[in-house]
Amino acid sequence: MLKRVHFPTSVLPYLLVAPQILVTLIFFIWPASQAMYQSMRIEDAFGLSTEFVWFENFQILAEDKQYFETFWRTIIFSACVAFISMSVALFLAGFADRVVRGAMAYRTMLIWPYAVAPVLAGALWVFMFNPTLGIFPYLLEFVGYDWNHYLNGHQAMLLVILAAAWKQVAYNFLFYLAAMQSIPKSVIEASAIDGAGPVRRFRTIILPLVSPTTFFLLVINAVYAFFDTFGIIHAVTQGGPAGATTILVYKVYNDGFVGLDLGGSAAQSVILMILVISMTVIQFRYVEKKVDY
Amino acid sequence: MATINLDQLTKSYGPDEVLHHISGDINDSEFVVIVGPSGCGKSTLLRMIAGLETVTSGEISIGGKIVNEIEPADRDIAMVFQNYALYPHMSVRENMAYGLKIRKTPKDEITRRVNEAADILEIREYLDRKPRQLSGGQRQRVAMGRAIVRDPQVFLFDEPLSNLDAKLRVQMRLEIRKLQKRLGVTSIYVTHDQVEAMTLGDRLMVLNAGYVEQFDTPIELYERPASMFVAGFIGSPAMNFLTATGGDGLVILDNGTALPTRLSTSGPVIAGIRPEHLIAEPEGVLPVRVEMLEQLGANTLVHGVLDGSDIPIVASVTGIQSLPVNDVVRFTPGPDALHLFDANTERRLS
Ligand SMILES: Nc1ncnc2c1ncn2[C@@H]1O[C@H](COP(=O)(O)OP(=O)(O)OP(=O)(O)O)[C@@H](O)[C@H]1O
Ligand SMILES: [Mg+2]
Numbered sequence: 001m002l003k004r005v006h007f008p009t010s011v012l013p014y015l016l017v018a019p020q021i022l023v024t025l026i027f028f029i030w031p032a033s034q035a036m037y038q039s040m041r042i043e044d045a046f047g048l049s050t051e052f053v054w055f056e057n058f059q060i061l062a063e064d065k066q067y068f069e070t071f072w073r074t075i076i077f078s079a080c081v082a083f084i085s086m087s088v089a090l091f092l093a094g095f096a097d098r099v100v101r102g103a104m105a106y107r108t109m110l111i112w113p114y115a116v117a118p119v120l121a122g123a124l125w126v127f128m129f130n131p132t133l134g135i136f137p138y139l140l141e142f143v144g145y146d147w148n149h150y151l152n153g154h155q156a157m158l159l160v161i162l163a164a165a166w167k168q169v170a171y172n173f174l175f176y177l178a179a180m181q182s183i184p185k186s187v188i189e190a191s192a193i194d195g196a197g198p199v200r201r202f203r204t205i206i207l208p209l210v211s212p213t214t215f216f217l218l219v220i221n222a223v224y225a226f227f228d229t230f231g232i233i234h235a236v237t238q239g240g241p242a243g244a245t246t247i248l249v250y251k252v253y254n255d256g257f258v259g260l261d262l263g264g265s266a267a268q269s270v271i272l273m274i275l276v277i278s279m280t281v282i283q284f285r286y287v288e289k290k291v292d293y
Numbered sequence: 294m295a296t297i298n299l300d301q302l303t304k305s306y307g308p309d310e311v312l313h314h315i316s317g318d319i320n321d322s323e324f325v326v327i328v329g330p331s332g333c334g335k336s337t338l339l340r341m342i343a344g345l346e347t348v349t350s351g352e353i354s355i356g357g358k359i360v361n362e363i364e365p366a367d368r369d370i371a372m373v374f375q376n377y378a379l380y381p382h383m384s385v386r387e388n389m390a391y392g393l394k395i396r397k398t399p400k401d402e403i404t405r406r407v408n409e410a411a412d413i414l415e416i417r418e419y420l421d422r423k424p425r426q427l428s429g430g431q432r433q434r435v436a437m438g439r440a441i442v443r444d445p446q447v448f449l450f451d452e453p454l455s456n457l458d459a460k461l462r463v464q465m466r467l468e469i470r471k472l473q474k475r476l477g478v479t480s481i482y483v484t485h486d487q488v489e490a491m492t493l494g495d496r497l498m499v500l501n502a503g504y505v506e507q508f509d510t511p512i513e514l515y516e517r518p519a520s521m522f523v524a525g526f527i528g529s530p531a532m533n534f535l536t537a538t539g540g541d542g543l544v545i546l547d548n549g550t551a552l553p554t555r556l557s558t559s560g561p562v563i564a565g566i567r568p569e570h571l572i573a574e575p576e577g578v579l580p581v582r583v584e585m586l587e588q589l590g591a592n593t594l595v596h597g598v599l600d601g602s603d604i605p606i607v608a609s610v611t612g613i614q615s616l617p618v619n620d621v622v623r624f625t626p627g628p629d630a631l632h633l634f635d636a637n638t639e640r641r642l643s
Contacts, residue, residue: 186378189345194392194443195366204391208382 122235153244577623
């Protein structure tokens with residue numbers, strides 16, 4: 001005989017989950033559905049009337065050369081940010097892992113940048129690289145290099161990449177350090193006895209053994225570069241000069257709030273939403289499984 | 294193959310000195326076991342020889358060359374770790390070939406040596422597996438294999454068998470012994486298991502709290518322990534110690550019993566008698582009140598106290614014996630069974 005347990009119906013469980021559901025509804029579901037609804041409407045130039053147009057906004061985007069340029073730029077930007085911040089973090093973690101004396105002090109200092117708000121981080125870099133006031137343009141002048149990221153699009157791109165990567169180094173560093181410290185010390189010692197020098201040990205033992213972390217961070221950094229760098233770009237270049245540092249999220253803001261093309265902007269944010277959902281799926285599907293070694 | 298010389302070796306961690314003036318010479322092809330209780334500094338000493346720990350003072354020489362400042366890679370040693378320390382991302386074959394590849398050994402030479410070692414250790418069929426696909430005993434063999442393919446001057450073992458079950462441990466112990474004799478590589482083996490130490494070592498270095506208590510052959514350690522520590526550590530069950538007063542050709546136990554000895558001593562001494570050297574006799578000089586029996590099949594351990602005192606005595610008698618508890622059984626030490634130690638220094642009186 002199957003035994004069934006009956007609980008008396010009560011409102012308590014519903015009450016307990018209500019706040020979470022409310023937050024999700026107000027801050028996630030509602031704006032998302034608004035964006036989706038908005039993405040299918042076009043407003044006239046004076047904002048007096050709107051028209052429901054199904055997928056016309058998306059069609060316009062698909063034919064927009066500028067949008068594809070932005071897409072491509074975002075991919076380059078993200079790849080550079082992920083590569084720079086991860087390799088710097090790996091390098092630093094490799095050394096911090098070997099430090100014996102004062103290890104805590106180093107680690108604390110390396111983790112600090114993570115606590116800095118994106119806009120403040122941006123402001124910091126703006127000051128350091130200000131063509132007239134900044135210390136770096138001043139120093140670069142000595143080697144005969146003219147720095148002005150207000151005019152030069154490549155320099156502007158380089159600057160936002162550096163600022164965004166710098167901010168993410170701390171996060172990557174933490175994960176790499178933890179991964180390295182979970183490698184048994186005797187494995188490293190065994191390879192030292194086998195004749196491997198520090199560089200070779202790093203390349204043949206440590207690097208392969210932290211590869212699950214590398215894969216995890218790759219996804220995290222891509223998501224970060226795609227979506228969380230708005231504050232830095234807004235503070236450093238405002239997407240300029242001439243759109244040279246406008247990445248997808250920045251274009252959403254720019255087209256919507258500056259250009260007031262609400263429909264087009266909403267369509268872009270729907271595309272971004274699909275992107276972030278698919279990245280999250282990748283992360284859950286593959287990262288949770290350990291990389292096989 | 295090489296000799297190893299330790300000269301006044303000292304190790305400190307900050308203000309704590311954990312190894313004190315360790316000296317000893319290890320001959321070519323010799324199998325030396327470093328044995329002692331947990332925390333006495335065995336691993337530290339071995340890791341200093343490997344070059345994984347710095348030397349605070351003193352000298353280590355391998356093959357006549359001082360190696361204090363030489364990197365582990367350049368000491369021509371191989372080490373087997375307690376947790377095996379296999380490279381988890383490499384196959385068994387790659388694990389064994391790693392050190393050879395670094396030393397730029399030709400490819401066919403690597404293949405030949407890996408296969409040869411795999412044959413010796415009977416791990417041929419696992420060569421393409423990853424370490425996590427192996428059992429503990431198989432991993433242990435791979436760790437051994439990684440050491441022998443390198444054909445080093447010295448093998449270092451840090452408790453390589455302590456993660457195996459009792460039966461496998463006995464089997465691997467014999468194999469390690471055979472392998473070492475066959476290859477003739479000078480070896481140092483760390484263990485806290487005195488049976489392992491006695492069966493494996495040509496000579497044993499007994500460490501206690503960072504001091505060398507005695508460095509000698511197993512038989513010598515058993516027959517002429519240099520200190521009460523060695524006497525108590527080597528042999529199972531442990532030696533009985535009785536306080537006594539020295540005399541001319543005899544010692545007088547606290548209960549008045551006089552035991553004959555070839556030595557003439559005076560003042561307080563400690564008399565040591567191994568349980569297996571106590572012979573039950575109706576007119577024996579040591580009356581023991583039986584408290585408990587342990588039947589081991591081949592012999593029986595009699596736990597009791599010296600009658601009229603609370604000094605514990607253990608005797609090992611052959612065969613299965615059933616003695617009534619609380620009865621008094623009389624024992625006599627066999628000839629030459631008495632070990633005498635200074636009551637203050639705890640060193641052997643000889
Ligand atoms: N890094 C270290 N810093 C300070 N003290 C240490 C360090 N490593 C070891 N010690 C101390 O040195 C002593 C010897 O340690 P060691 O590991 O050599 O013991 P052991 O004889 O191998 O013991 P076991 O049988 O438990 O492995 C211990 O008292 C230990 O606390
Ligand atoms: Mg140890």
